[in-house]
Amino acid sequence: MQARLLSTAVLAALAGSTLALSAPALAANINSQAAQRAHGLIDGHGAAVQRADADAFVAKHSVVDANGTEHVRFDRTYRGLPVIGGDVVVHSKNGQFKSASLTLKTTGRPDVAPQLSADQAIVEAGTAFGTGFNGMPTASLVVYARGAKPALAYEVVMEGTKADQTPTAMHYFVDARNGKILDKWDTIETANATGLGKTISTGDVALTTNSVSGGYQMVDNTRGGGSTWDAKNLSDRMAARKATLFTDADNVWGNYATSDRASAAAEAHYGVALTWDYYKTVHGRNGIFNDGQGVKSYVHINNNYVNAFWNGSAMFYGDGDGVTYKPLTVLDVAGHEMSHGVAQATANLAYSGDAGGLNEANSDINGTMVEFFANNTNDPGDYLIGEEIYYANVAGSSNQKALRYMYNPGKDGSSRNCWSTSVASLDPHYSSGVGNHFFYLLAEGSGAKSFGGMDHTSPTCNSASVTGIGRDAASKIWYRALDVYFTSSTTYPQARVATLSAAADLYGTGSTEYNAVAAAWSAVSVN
Template sequence: MLAAAFSAHGAGAQMMGQPITTLTPQQSGTLLTRLAAMDAAQGLPPELSVRLASQHPGAAGQKIVRTQHTYKGLRIFGSESVVVTDTVGSVVGITTTDRRVGPGNSLAPLAVAPTVPAISAADAIRIAANSVAPRGTDRWPPSAELLIFPIARSVRVPAAQSKQEIELNAADLQEVIERYALAYYVKTRMAQDNKPVYYDTIVDANTGAILAQWPALKTVVGSGNSQYNGVVPINTSAVAGGFQMLDTTRGKGGRYGGMAITNANHSSADNPDPGSIYTNSSNTWGDGKQYVNGGSTTSANGQTAAVNALWGLMNTYDANRNALGWHSLDGNNTATYIAAHVDTSYDNAFYDDSCKCMYIGDGSHFNSLGAIDVIGHEMSHGVTAATADLVYAAESGGLNESNSDIGGEMVEAYARAGGTGNLIPASGNDWMMGTEISKTGQPLRWMYRPSKDGSSPDAWSSSLKFLDVHYSSGPNNRMFYFLAQGSKADPASDFYSKFLTRTPAAMHGIGSDKAYRIWFKALTTKFTSTTGYADARTKVLEAAQELYGANSKEAIAVQRAYAAINVGADVDETGASDGGGQQSMERIVNGGFEDGITGWNGNTATIGSDPAQAAFEGTRYARMGGQGRTTNQTLTQSVSIPAGATRAVLSFATHIETEEVHAVAYDQLTVTFKDSAGKVVRTLARYSNKDATAGYQIRSFDVLAQKGKTLTLSFAMHEDSSKPTYFVIDKVSLLAE
């Protein structure tokens, strides 16, 4: 659906467009007329309309126009469309979250009458403020928007009615609107007890009851001598008597006319003053050491936090601009700033959307919170706010936090590789958030295994929406890790998922660059404010298909990565087409045995079918053993792994059934690679009667170490003198690329 490929990244990869000029009033009017006509064609009454909300770049040559659905001029909360247009406003495509349909397919006009509130906006603000900070003072002026609030619940799709709760997949639930309420959407940005208290609250406009509430503060609990990165180049500006931390080459406008680092100089976190831009008589900054409490914030030691911040801000800007084509936080190249040394011994860093800026504390239990992944994390909240604006609660809030963790890790990878080039490097980041700021060495979050923190789940469940957003982000973090890096087949591994049931058991990743490109496109051009896990899967898959092809390995990887966290069904990787990288080739001939003995040598009489034994796929398999007497059988095939391979994975399905009653390995199946002289080069696995199972098990092995070799793959079965054991083999595959 979206346009031209960017050749430097291979087929299908795209850059986001340059900062845009917003639609003219005439173009906006024409677009709204077209959208109204589309709604009318669906039978929607004129009381239901749309209004323009925001505009930002899409792919090259396109704009994203976000619209809100309205009823009698009032916004319907969470009901939105993301409209892709060309440069003159013609509609190219639309993604919609439609919350205009209520119980029994009734529409909002039938459910809300009248639309005149019983309480005032000031009353709603007072109710919201008292509920979160009764002694608080306003950090930013509060606001109250009168709107229509859909009250929804999750119901099971028909096919999932009989499932146990623990068996539910995210795709088994759908949202149903129970009723609509006339309500105020209240935003309070307050301070109380020496800390910011930012909340969004939905207040019933007739009764004053609080219908919903969630926190709105996005946090993580010259040359410059950086604390975490050694001596780093930082862009500064010359001023009378020296230099200042103002980078005018990155971003325009904003409060300071460029990307700036300021000295909050311990101003209180409940109402922080960003202070003035850092200045220095020379263009060498910082001492690379943790700030000493009570010391000067402008000395070399005090400057180090500012060096950390500027290095992080520069790399966040460059990673998104150079790799994705996205300029600054909003895509339109508006400059931002970071204020260092907020409060005293403050163990936090936060992004404040009211100023579109970031504040960094010096830490007490933590080191200075200006590590590269923390900066990337917080600045990514600004990208979310400028695009999908994911509601910071329930599943959408988890995705909001996850996007920031993803952004932090990708910025870290980019910076560690030198901060240049138009690709996100495949390595360099640690896939853990906040390791460097931790004085114990324990990170805040593990993306590859979120449950290691003791609070975050590894996979979706129906209770996910009730968790704090820093924990409900966990499954999507794991999804992104698997999408980029792949998984492992060993159940004891931190990189294993029990939800991957297809072939191979260990899914292949597509690399950080492609993974980030797909995710970023979905976030900025498809997600709406209430997107949850199931909807995210659909839209991330669409992004992958548009970038790399409908049946590309990238699209297959998205499906598998989400399946790995219990969102949607798993799929086989075999048959995926190449979407811009080297083709993954099958090196096994007749791995499913459907062509009889073709390709196989040895005891080929073991190949066949039997109504008493189901195949893993198709009708045939190799069934070795089962004689109940001393027997040796072997099946072999010659295989070659190219010398230039970057990935090689052997996999097969096994079903083991036995009549042995003792826990002794009497009967065995050994899987090996042998050289041309018959010498074992590698023993891949040994299975025995002790491994008997009720069904098939997928086995998977990384065999890249054998690249450049032609070897014999051998399945060798030995059965002792009594009690039969059947070793059934099917779906043998060796994928190399």
């Protein structure tokens, strides 16, 4: 049950949190030999990874290229405390160190004795949270290293529900010396979108289901057992306990309208399947966590809920308001939400600053690529985000509404076309405009184009013309940068370096693709 808004005094009284330190989790797909070699290279190249004497490293993920180049991602601790922003990717070949990708710029580390108690940190975070929360807040000591100088901090996690029914899991980083909030982000990552019933957006689609005695289940065993559940218009917390798996007697799901609850379920199930296939076919990735395991999708979350979100382990879709917005189960939204999971499993991009914008851009980019990959005539590929959620939109018309416009992000009135240092202060859905604009220019160029009946002519920030290299090459460059070069705190200027490295790996330094990456970043003022 959601707690009412609590006073500072009550927060303090309830702040009996633990200080248990959780070590970074190991991914199931680590190449242990590559990880051991990379760990040994850290020992011999401490300066390159800004290693302090008490730093320790835990391998999280590895990629081994066909030519033998190895990329191993590590989380970092200092005296047993997680270092937020201390993650690093070690690149090597034949046992020889090549380089390291990281954001941390110093070997300086703080004193690990806090001057503030965990209870005091929870009070400070609770004041900032400003709404009712569920359960008991937690606080644990970390080294916060996303700023200019690493600081000892408490990571305070407060869970609750926003006014629009979206769940929230806010992480506050509270300075353990003076109580100042150093950073914050929400690990419930949304598309700010609303969805669509199956037949409204995609018409008749093929679904992979599970045949059981007496009928069928909406379980896809060909894609890791991913399943689709009816949340019964409950909150995400209640749905996890009371949702029911969609079942059917004749394997026909929905009725081309929202009057049948299976219509939205079929749309979500289809979207997840197409996203799985896109990542596997184009990028060789086997599911969100690259472990072959599917995840759950919950439809009909909350009442008249105009949003969708990834909560770290599952997807949740609202029904829309039934007036302006349809159910949020549309194809590019499904691809967007699953891509939040992929970002979590790879670079783990933080949800604030430039990294937050890159996080949202990554989901928009890959959600859009899923739409093109699906090649569904009822929802043709375009660079509009969530256009199918609007009842008023007419397919093929020149004035369709969308949540975001990748070819011209500023068209929504809030997103940025061009990068500047002020972008980091924006909501990630708006700072994503820079990354979205870059990707569009890289893939399609700046000339006059039309997709889905909408003019997609894209401006540039430096008035230069950009020649696109095509969606396939652009998406492969972006994914490789995410997978082996981005880290949790990557900035837009660092993303330029990372994507150039990815382009060099795939196509060669000085290639047409490499030069196009540089030109596209310059065209959005990232130099």
